[in-house]
Amino acid sequence: MRHKLLSNHNPVGYLYSLPWILNFVIFILFPMGMSLFYSFTDFDLLSSPKWIGLDNFVRMFTRDKYYMLAVKTTLHYVVWAVPVRLITALLIATLLSGKHKLVSIYRTAMYIPSIIGNSVAMAITWRYLFGYDGAVNQLLMSLGLLTDKIGWITNPKFAAGTLIILSGWQFGSAMLIFLAGIKNIPGTYYEAAIVDGANPVQRYLHITLPMLSPVILYNVIMGIISAFMIFTQCMLITGGGPMRLTTYYNYYLYQQAFVNFDMGYASAMAWVMLVVIAAITALIFKFSGKWVYYEAEG
Amino acid sequence: MAKRARLRSVAFHAFCILVSLISIYPILWLFKSSLTESSKMFLQTAQLFPDHWEFSNYVKGWKGIGGISFAIFFKNTIFITVLHTIGILASSSLVAYGITRIKFRGQKLVFSSMIVSMLLPAQVTMVSSYILFYKIGWVNTYLPLIVPGWLGSPFHIFLLMQFCRSLPKQLDEAATIDGCNSFGIFTRIILPLMGPALVTAGIFAFYFSWNDFMGPLLYLSQARTFPLSMALRLFADPESVTDWGAMFSMQFLSIIPCLLVFFIFQKRIVEGIQTTGLKG
Numbered sequence: 001m002r003h004k005l006l007s008n009h010n011p012v013g014y015l016y017s018l019p020w021i022l023n024f025v026i027f028i029l030f031p032m033g034m035s036l037f038y039s040f041t042d043f044d045l046l047s048s049p050k051w052i053g054l055d056n057f058v059r060m061f062t063r064d065k066y067y068m069l070a071v072k073t074t075l076h077y078v079v080w081a082v083p084v085r086l087i088t089a090l091l092i093a094t095l096l097s098g099k100h101k102l103v104s105i106y107r108t109a110m111y112i113p114s115i116i117g118n119s120v121a122m123a124i125t126w127r128y129l130f131g132y133d134g135a136v137n138q139l140l141m142s143l144g145l146l147t148d149k150i151g152w153i154t155n156p157k158f159a160a161g162t163l164i165i166l167s168g169w170q171f172g173s174a175m176l177i178f179l180a181g182i183k184n185i186p187g188t189y190y191e192a193a194i195v196d197g198a199n200p201v202q203r204y205l206h207i208t209l210p211m212l213s214p215v216i217l218y219n220v221i222m223g224i225i226s227a228f229m230i231f232t233q234c235m236l237i238t239g240g241g242p243m244r245l246t247t248y249y250n251y252y253l254y255q256q257a258f259v260n261f262d263m264g265y266a267s268a269m270a271w272v273m274l275v276v277i278a279a280i281t282a283l284i285f286k287f288s289g290k291w292v293y294y295e296a297e298g
Numbered sequence: 299m300a301k302r303a304r305l306r307s308v309a310f311h312a313f314c315i316l317v318s319l320i321s322i323y324p325i326l327w328l329f330k331s332s333l334t335e336s337s338k339m340f341l342q343t344a345q346l347f348p349d350h351w352e353f354s355n356y357v358k359g360w361k362g363i364g365g366i367s368f369a370i371f372f373k374n375t376i377f378i379t380v381l382h383t384i385g386i387l388a389s390s391s392l393v394a395y396g397i398t399r400i401k402f403r404g405q406k407l408v409f410s411s412m413i414v415s416m417l418l419p420a421q422v423t424m425v426s427s428y429i430l431f432y433k434i435g436w437v438n439t440y441l442p443l444i445v446p447g448w449l450g451s452p453f454h455i456f457l458l459m460q461f462c463r464s465l466p467k468q469l470d471e472a473a474t475i476d477g478c479n480s481f482g483i484f485t486r487i488i489l490p491l492m493g494p495a496l497v498t499a500g501i502f503a504f505y506f507s508w509n510d511f512m513g514p515l516l517y518l519s520q521a522r523t524f525p526l527s528m529a530l531r532l533f534a535d536p537e538s539v540t541d542w543g544a545m546f547s548m549q550f551l552s553i554i555p556c557l558l559v560f561f562i563f564q565k566r567i568v569e570g571i572q573t574t575g576l577k578g
Binding site: 009010011012013014015016019020021022023024028031032035038045092095096102103105106107108110111112113115116118120121124126128131133134135136138139142172173177221225228229231232236250253254257258263267270273274277281 | 310311313314315317318319320321322324325327328331340342343344389392393395396397400401402403404405408411412415417418419420421422423424425426427428429430432446448449450451452455480484505508509511512516526527528530531534536545546549550552553556557560564567568571572
């Protein structure tokens with residue numbers, strides 16, 4: 001037994017994995033440990049960190065009203081942006097899963113926003129498209145859908161929505177993942193259901209959705225994590241405003257660290273965020289047993 | 299019955315065309331605006347054809363900001379992107395080969411560390427990574443944007459691993475019998491076969507690096523060293539921008555490489571999204 005274990009172990013493997021092991025230790029583990037340490041200190045980068053215990057965390061939840069605002073607005077963004085993007089992606093993937101000649105052209109057009117949507121150029125474009133004198137207002141007014149111009153970026157009622165629309169516009173990569181999932185469902189399942197007299201809606205609800213549920217779970221988790229990280233868009237399009245309503249968590253953290261040079265406080269914020277995201281992910285996994293269907297291996 | 303099917307088909311295509319148009323409208327709009335005279339920029343802004351194509355926008359835009367031409371910003375971006383992409387491919391293929399083809403203790407641990415890193419929100423390490431780079435004097439250099447990639451990136455390793463797994467093990471065995479060592483197997487057999495997967499991984503690395511804004515924002519402060527993302531932000535500063543046409547022309551120019559890569563390698567990109575997405 002011992003001999004077998006040894007013969008299966010080739011230390012050369014470490015050599016090949018070394019780049020990643022170094023990366024993980026130097027750029028992930030070590031910074032994480034350091035930021036945990038900094039989160040208990042007052043640290044402005046120039047003088048040495050001063051231990052202040054739990055004060056950063058106390059400040060977050062009791063004295064810093066902007067912090068709680070950032071938490072609220074970020075949760076609002078996540079709760080809207082993730083479903084808007086994923087439901088759009090799922091609906092369109094369902095529509096495009098049939099065989100039509102033009103499908104690949106549609107798919108290409110709809111996927112382009114995912115490729116360039118996170119660039120600075122597109123954020124700036126969005127700022128002008130949704131500007132007061134921008135194309136969106138002009139289009140809606142010429143179609144008669146709007147009588148007065150809307151301040152999409154400056155009006156507190158609409159600014160967050162404008163960023164959510166931008167996120168929804170980039171539904172392409174989630175759509176591609178859904179499409180691949182739908183194509184992987186064996187055709188025999190549908191044939192059997194047709195023999196049993198199931199209509200298209202029943203087939204969708206009882207075959208497509210359950211078979212797709214692991215892919216949906218994956219997209220939900222990745223979607224939530226990336227929505228929490230929104231940064232470029234709120235910095236460049238809304239500048240965090242109006243009335244700090246789009247100063248999302250990550251942007252506020254950046255301001256604390258690199259505008260106020262409050263590195264300790266920013267580190268504490270980062271750790272709270274990590275715990276929250278980990279808790280949300282764990283909860284989703286815990287309850288995923290109820291709706292995610294895994295095919296038995298074999 | 300046939301009439302109903304026809305109606306459904308028309309509705310389907312009408313809907314798809316509408317969604318496709320919404321998807322590409324902002325890009326077409328940016329293209330149009332890059333060729334519109336600045337003084338007329340917001341008059342008929344929704345339409346996609348200007349009365350007059352103002353090509354001089356590109357000449358004016360190329361001159362850049364504060365005497366620094368866009369030639370420099372493009373050069374900086376290409377420099378960072380090329381070095382970062384080469385580094386990611388070299389290191390990630392090595393790691394992917396090691397994890398899939400060689401058995402060693404702790405293999406599973408190495409793999410789990412990659413999955414954890416993929417899920418980890420970047421801002422958790424952002425502040426202390428900055429402090430680390432600050433202390434070793436790498437702030438205001440390109441090193442923080444390039445060096446981590448040379449140590450492999452979990453996403454790219456994962457993508458290449460999926461591909462490595464599909465290659466038959468008999469290749470390695472035959473090569474071992476012929477006296478090839480593991481590095482020889484990697485460079486002479488696996489790496490050449492990995493070609494298509496390397497292209498896909500390279501495309502994703504290119505997109506990340508080309509569009510990266512957070513990294514340059516943290517680590518670069520001198521305009522001369524800016525990549526496009528930072529230069530474009532400076533160029534579009536709402537308080538100082540006056541020549542809209544010139545500004546939009548450079549915004550559009552910056553996404554042309556992304557669009558070109560997309561149209562050339564579309565199939566690879568779609569496959570890449572689907573393999574990593576599905577099996578993540």
